[in-house]
Amino acid sequence: MQRSFISRNPSVLIFLTCLALFTVTVTVMSEGSGVGIISTSFIKTLGKTLCLCLIAVAMDLIWGFTGILSLGHFAFFGLGGYMIGMWLMYERTRLIVVESLSQVEIPPTATEVTDAIGNQIFGVVGSSDFPLIWTFADSLFLQLVLVVLVPGLLALVFGWLAFRSRVTGVYLSILTQAMTLALALYLFQNDSGLRGNNGLSGLQNLPGVEASQDVVSLWFLWASALALGLGYLLAAWIVSGKFGSVIRGIRDNEARVRFLGYSVETYKLMVFTLTACIAGIAGALYYPQAGIINPAEISPIASIYLAVWVAIGGRGRLYGAVIGAASVSLLSTWFTGGQAPNIPLGFYTIKWVDWWLVLLGMSFVAVTLFAPKGMGGLVDLWSKRRTPNRHGADLGPSDGALREQEASQ
Amino acid sequence: MSVLLEVSGVSVTFDGFRAINNLSFHIGEAELRAVIGPNGAGKTTFMDIVTGKTKPDEGRVIWGKKSVSLLKMNEAKIAQAGIGRKFQKPTVFEDQTVQENLLMALKKPRGWLAVLAYRANVADLEKAANLAEEIGLKEELARKSGELSHGQKQWLEIGMLLAQEPRLLLVDEPAAGMTPQEREHTTDLLLHAAKTRAVVVVEHDMEFVRRLNCKVTVLHEGSVLAEGSLDHVTSNQEVIDVYLGR
Numbered sequence: 001m002q003r004s005f006i007s008r009n010p011s012v013l014i015f016l017t018c019l020a021l022f023t024v025t026v027t028v029m030s031e032g033s034g035v036g037i038i039s040t041s042f043i044k045t046l047g048k049t050l051c052l053c054l055i056a057v058a059m060d061l062i063w064g065f066t067g068i069l070s071l072g073h074f075a076f077f078g079l080g081g082y083m084i085g086m087w088l089m090y091e092r093t094r095l096i097v098v099e100s101l102s103q104v105e106i107p108p109t110a111t112e113v114t115d116a117i118g119n120q121i122f123g124v125v126g127s128s129d130f131p132l133i134w135t136f137a138d139s140l141f142l143q144l145v146l147v148v149l150v151p152g153l154l155a156l157v158f159g160w161l162a163f164r165s166r167v168t169g170v171y172l173s174i175l176t177q178a179m180t181l182a183l184a185l186y187l188f189q190n191d192s193g194l195r196g197n198n199g200l201s202g203l204q205n206l207p208g209v210e211a212s213q214d215v216v217s218l219w220f221l222w223a224s225a226l227a228l229g230l231g232y233l234l235a236a237w238i239v240s241g242k243f244g245s246v247i248r249g250i251r252d253n254e255a256r257v258r259f260l261g262y263s264v265e266t267y268k269l270m271v272f273t274l275t276a277c278i279a280g281i282a283g284a285l286y287y288p289q290a291g292i293i294n295p296a297e298i299s300p301i302a303s304i305y306l307a308v309w310v311a312i313g314g315r316g317r318l319y320g321a322v323i324g325a326a327s328v329s330l331l332s333t334w335f336t337g338g339q340a341p342n343i344p345l346g347f348y349t350i351k352w353v354d355w356w357l358v359l360l361g362m363s364f365v366a367v368t369l370f371a372p373k374g375m376g377g378l379v380d381l382w383s384k385r386r387t388p389n390r391h392g393a394d395l396g397p398s399d400g401a402l403r404e405q406e407a408s409q
Numbered sequence: 410m411s412v413l414l415e416v417s418g419v420s421v422t423f424d425g426f427r428a429i430n431n432l433s434f435h436i437g438e439a440e441l442r443a444v445i446g447p448n449g450a451g452k453t454t455f456m457d458i459v460t461g462k463t464k465p466d467e468g469r470v471i472w473g474k475k476s477v478s479l480l481k482m483n484e485a486k487i488a489q490a491g492i493g494r495k496f497q498k499p500t501v502f503e504d505q506t507v508q509e510n511l512l513m514a515l516k517k518p519r520g521w522l523a524v525l526a527y528r529a530n531v532a533d534l535e536k537a538a539n540l541a542e543e544i545g546l547k548e549e550l551a552r553k554s555g556e557l558s559h560g561q562k563q564w565l566e567i568g569m570l571l572a573q574e575p576r577l578l579l580v581d582e583p584a585a586g587m588t589p590q591e592r593e594h595t596t597d598l599l600l601h602a603a604k605t606r607a608v609v610v611v612e613h614d615m616e617f618v619r620r621l622n623c624k625v626t627v628l629h630e631g632s633v634l635a636e637g638s639l640d641h642v643t644s645n646q647e648v649i650d651v652y653l654g655r
Contacts, residue, residue, distance in 0.1 A: 243525045245513045249502045256500045259460060260573065261488035261519045270521050 005237065012236045015319050016229055023225040030221075032214040043217040044289045045333060049326055050224035051286035052309070054231045056325030057318055058275035058282070059306050061235050064315035065244065066271045067251030069169075071303045072176030073279045075183050076151035078298035080280030081287030082187075083150055085200035086134060087143035088288060091207035093120045094138070124198050131193030147284040148277045155276030156269065163265040163272075168254070177300050187295035199294025203287055217289070224285045228322075231278055235318055238274075247271060248316075308360065312367050314376025323375050332356065411474065413438045413607050414492075414577055419458060419468030420631075428454045429465065430631035438576070441603035443618045443639075444611045446628035447651060452611045453497070455628070456579050460494050461487045473576075489519055493575035497582045499562035503555030507546055507565060510554050511537040514569035537572070543601075544568035545594060560591040567598055578608040584617045596620050615639075627651075 006013050026046055029037040038046075055077050062068050097116045101108040108116075119128040136142035162175055190196035206216060238244060249257040250264055258264050287293040306325075313324015334340055335356035343350040352359075371377055415435040421428050429451045436442050446452055457463035459470060461484040470479040472490060479487055488494075501510050512529055515536060541547045544564040549557060554565055563583060570578055580599065584592045599621065602608055612618050618625060618639060625642050627634040629651050635642045642648050 238525065241525070242512060242527045242529070243521070245502075245505060245509050246524060248504060249513060252502055252504055253500055255462075255484075256496070256502070258484040259488050259494045260514055260569070261485050262524075263483075263485040263519065263521075266521055 005240065009236055009240055011317075011319055012233065015232060015322070019225055019229050019232075023222065026221065027218060030214070030218055032212075032218040040214045040217050043221055045330075047217065047221040047224045047289045048286050049329055050221070050228045051282045051289070052329050053322045053325045054224070054228045054282040054285075055279045055306060056309050056313070056321040057228070057231050057235050058278040059310045060315060060318055060321035061238070061278075062271055062275045063307065063310060064317070064321065065239055065251060066247045066268060068268060068272065069173045069307065070176045070272070070275075071173050071300065071307060072180040073275065073306055074302035075180035075298045076155060076276040076279035077283035077286070077302075078183075078293065078295075079151045079154065080147045080283030081293045081297070082194055082200065083143050083146040083280070084284040085203050085287055085293050086137045086194075087140050088203045088205075088207065089121060089200050090117065090134070090137040091140070092202060092205055093117045095207050096120070122195065125190040125196050127191075133193050144284075147280050151276040151280035151283075152273050155273045159269045159272040163268045166265075177303070180298055180303055181300050184295045184298045184300070187298070194295075197294055197296070199292055199297075200287075201292040203293065204289065204291035206288070220285065220289050224289075227281060227285055231281070232318060232322070234278075239318070243267075308364050311364060312374050314374030317376045317379075319379075320374050320376025327375070328360070332360070335359070411438055412436070413440075413473065414459065415469075415471040416455075416459070417469050417471075419465045419470065421454060421458065421463060421465040427631055429458065432468070432628075432632050434626065434633065436577070436607050436609060438607060439603065439605060441600070441608045441621060441623040442610070443621055443623055443625045444609060444628060445613070445615070445618060445625060446634075449630075450628040451631040452628055453581065454631075456494060456581060456609075456611065459487075459579060460484060460492060485519070488573070488575075491574075491576035492579065493570040493573045493577070494579045495566050495570055495581055495583065497585065499559065499566050501554045501557075501562050501565050501569070503553065505554060506551055507541060507554050507557070508534075508537055508550045510565060510569055511540055511572050514572035516572065516574040540568045540572055543571070544598065560587050563587065563591075563595065564598070567595070567602075571602060576606050578602060578606060580608065580610045582612055583610065584612065584614060592617060592620075615643075 026038060026043065027033060029035050030043050031038070031040050032043070055073060059070070059073055062070050062073070094113070094117050097113055097120060101113065101116065114130070115128065118130050122128055122130075130137075136146065158176075158179055162172055167175060186192055187194055188197050194200065204213065204216070209216065239247070246257060246262055246267055249260075249262075250267060254264055257267075287297075309325040309328045310321045311324070312328055313322065314320025335352040338353055340352040340356075342352065367374055373380065412435050417433045417435075419432045420430055432451070432455065434455070444452055444455070454463060458465050459479065461479060461482055464480065471477070472479050472492075477490070479490075479492075482490070502513070505513075512533060515533055517527065517533075518524070538547065538550065541550050544567060546557075546561060546565060546568065549561065554562065557565060563586075567580070567583065570580075583595050583599065587595060596617070599608055599610060603623075610618075610621060622639075624637065625639050626636045627642050627645075627648050629647075634651065635645045635648050
């Protein structure tokens with residue numbers, strides 16, 4: 001009677017197959033496997049792109065399906081990165097400190113080791129004591145829990161306050177923007193406990209791992225691909241059922257959903273929190289590949305980029321968000337990395353490093369105006385799934401009456 | 410007949426304008442009632458108060474056998490308690506199929522966890538199909554509701570209301586923009602629904618009200634002007650003055 005989840009959502013299977021093929025191909029061609037067609041730095045770029053795709057899926061859930069334009073999801077992404085970064089930095093510094101102290105004649109006490117680690121990490125901001133938030137930094141497990149817990153809790157509290165007051169639309173967007181800005185400004189301070197604008201660095205070196213970056217980059221690529229696959233599957237499962245019906249209903253007509261007896265605020269809060277957790281996980285996988293995280297990463301513009309990716313890729317369909325995030329962020333790397341050839345016009349040379357943002361802005365406007373379905377809409381063209389255009393007045397009273405436009409064809 | 414909903418002494422003011430003025434109204438179980446009145450008489454505001462969208466300045470709204478006050482509940486809680494509302498403009502979820510619309514409205518646990526775990530079973534699909542048949546949309550189950558005609562959307566919304574299995578149905582101008590045949594169908598639907606639950610219909614159109622053949626409440630300037638059979642209220646001099654102009 002009921003068909004299976006996959007057969008009702010063929011796009012999920014197609015997506016997962018593409019993702020698996022991509023991962024295998026890249027792995028085979030990487031330096032880590034010995035072929036070396038793709039450089040390790042590009043492997044990292046691809047791995048990071050997969051993480052960006054994951055947060056784009058989260059953004060599509062909250063914006064494309066629930067209709068909440070959050071301009072603060074990169075705050076959760078960054079927090080996830082900071083949480084894993086704390087352990088990476090602590091553990092690596094500890095290994096170095098223990099190594100160097102093992103040379104001295106009298107074995108160091110535990111306090112001496114901790115002080116030395118603190119000195120190493122916080123010397124750059126003129127301090128040597130561990131702030132309270134580093135309490136669990138010595139435990140990988142606890143920091144991994146915090147990767148989900150910290151963004152989740154922040155989203156829960158923020159969302160509870162915002163949704164309970166029935167803040168919606170552009171006002172909510174501004175609030176989320178303010179949240180990420182406030183967080184970034186706070187983290188910029190030296191006494192915030194996360195090394196101010198220096199951020200956390202050296203995250204690409206996994207403590208206790210002897211393998212070279214060629215191999216480590218592959219591990220992260222696989223982990224990112226796995227996370228994206230699972231995240232996509234979860235998101236697709238959520239939106240395919242009645243929960244998906246309800247959140248799409250909230251997007252289209254909040255009041256009606258309320259009068260059906262659904263507590264709109266709870267649903268919004270749950271989606272907001274869940275997507276924040278997904279964003280946190282994406283961030284925790286992204287920053288070890290980037291190697292460094294600092295407060296500039298969670299500046300408001302990052303979250304706006306996220307919205308642009310999803311809009312260009314196509315809101316309200318998960319693969320659209322992934323396509324948008326992947327293509328725009330890769331293009332962005334290409335243009336801003338100085339690889340795109342400049343265009344000499346004689347009197348002026350278009351340098352893409354400067355003009356890329358203009359191009360991106362114009363394509364965003366163009367997509368919004370001319371292709372509201374984004375790049376994902378191309379799939380509809382290809383599969384000939386046109387929505388009938390039935391605008392125009394009824395010509396008759398009965399059910400199947402022709403519309404004005406249809407009759408004139 | 411026991412009283413299902415009792416509204417007493419309710420007033421509400423918007424920026425100094427008294428939309429509802431000391432309104433009292435009650436309706437029993439399984440009763441059909443038409444509410445008529447000129448523009449600005451407070452018909453929609455009355456519905457807003459009952460469904461929790463607007464909080465009155467004073468007065469009481471008491472619901473059901475246990476006599477709970479609706480004023481302390483939010484819209485979702487009131488809907489769960491058994492009050493369904495149909496808006497003037499047909500509001501269905503146009504991006505979703507008729508079946509999805511109906512399944513969403515079916516009386517089921519409304520909590521997010523229950524909804525997340527919910528997968529449509531055979532019984533529910535059958536229920537949705539039966540409802541679709543009742544409202545004349547059996548052939549359209551798999552179509553997106555945005556493709557339906559105006560009248561079909563109105564029916565779908567009534568179908569969604571029935572799916573909620575409410576004890577009180579508030580229906581705002583159900584026949585607006587319908588052809589005579591469609592009106593007849595709508596009348597049948599409402600009459601049928603009123604056999605098992607209370608139905609309040611707000612309507613402008615006297616012909617439609619006459620066909621409902623029920624007790625009529627006339628609202629004017631936020632309070633009840635007259636109540637009784639249609640013939641009774643239309644022969645009332647005050648009602649004639651208000652409706653036909655002095």
